Amino acid sequence: MCDYCVQHGAGKRWYLNARNLSKELAQSDLVRTFAEQYFSEIVPEGPDGFSDKISRVARPVLPDERKRVENRYRKYLHHQVVTTSEVIEILNLCNTQTEEHQRSVVRFPCICRYSALGKEKTLHCFGIAFTDIYTRRFPKYLGGRHEYLDPTEAIEIVTKMAEEESVVHAVSAVGVPYIGMLCNCDMNVCHPYLHRLRLGISEPFHKGHYVTTVDEKKCVGCGECEQACPFGAIQVDSRSGIARVNIELCYGCGVCSRICPEQALESEKELRSSDF
Numbered sequence: 001m002c003d004y005c006v007q008h009g010a011g012k013r014w015y016l017n018a019r020n021l022s023k024e025l026a027q028s029d030l031v032r033t034f035a036e037q038y039f040s041e042i043v044p045e046g047p048d049g050f051s052d053k054i055s056r057v058a059r060p061v062l063p064d065e066r067k068r069v070e071n072r073y074r075k076y077l078h079h080q081v082v083t084t085s086e087v088i089e090i091l092n093l094c095n096t097q098t099e100e101h102q103r104s105v106v107r108f109p110c111i112c113r114y115s116a117l118g119k120e121k122t123l124h125c126f127g128i129a130f131t132d133i134y135t136r137r138f139p140k141y142l143g144g145r146h147e148y149l150d151p152t153e154a155i156e157i158v159t160k161m162a163e164e165e166s167v168v169h170a171v172s173a174v175g176v177p178y179i180g181m182l183c184n185c186d187m188n189v190c191h192p193y194l195h196r197l198r199l200g201i202s203e204p205f206h207k208g209h210y211v212t213t214v215d216e217k218k219c220v221g222c223g224e225c226e227q228a229c230p231f232g233a234i235q236v237d238s239r240s241g242i243a244r245v246n247i248e249l250c251y252g253c254g255v256c257s258r259i260c261p262e263q264a265l266e267s268e269k270e271l272r273s274s275d276f
């Protein structure tokens with residue numbers, strides 16, 4: 001079990017605890033204060049304010065930058081990796097939380113994709129449950145390109161996205177423990193991930209609950225999983241010619257199992273056994 005579950009899960013995984021998607025929590029002082037600060041101070045200009053972010057990510061590390069960036073992420077971004085099936089469970093849970101089903105998912109521009117790939121490829125992140133209470137107050141953040149979905153439509157989109165793109169799903173708390181957002185990250189352009197690589201920080205991605213396993217009978221040692229893993233957790237063993245997963249490094253994102261041409265990897269079967 002992870003630390004978030006211990007504190008906020010009530011015996012479940014914390015992002016499957018209905019209280020953490022409830023209107024009552026969304027309207028609490030904690031979430032209200034967090035959302036006001038996050039949307040108005042941290043990302044005030046929405047996607048248009050982030051156009052030079054990639055060049056900023058690429059420039060040399062400045063004095064104290066590592067600490068500053070890590071602290072900022074620790075305060076504002078709590079991304080925990082989840083599998084596609086878990087995303088679907090969360091979206092189904094949204095369905096039972098609000099009578100306004102058609103507004104319970106707002107799909108809005110992913111700032112990272114927007115700055116790197118252009119606005120056409122940008123509608124990938126979801127505000128869920130009651131997050132729209134806040135996002136609609138900050139139209140710049142939505143960039144005028146948002147759309148409302150009911151959870152069933154969102155599930156279809158996520159399923160297709162997982163099949164066709166190399167995404168890493170992550171729940172993102174809008175003031176822990178309120179599960180306000182679902183990110184579908186492209187690690188080639190994801191700012192927090194690139195910051196993490198560049199600065200050697202552990203924030204803001206937290207490990208998911210699943211770890212990937214290898215079916216040795218099916219693996220042919222092609223190495224595609226090794227190339228694709230964003231966390232450097234899988235390697236083809238030079239002696240056996242079979243892929244091996246380092247469970248300590250694996251975040252359970254499922255990128256490897258979706259890419260394996262032999263269906264030799266399983267990312268939604270085995271739960272992490274130790275606390276994390």
Ligand code: SF4
Nearest residue numbers: 219220222223225260
């Ligand atoms: S992609 Fe699949 S077949 Fe290729 S090395 Fe990895 S597990 Fe083995």
Ligand code: SF4
Nearest residue numbers: 229250251253254256
């Ligand atoms: S081994 Fe697979 S599931 Fe684990 S972090 Fe790498 S790509 Fe993700």
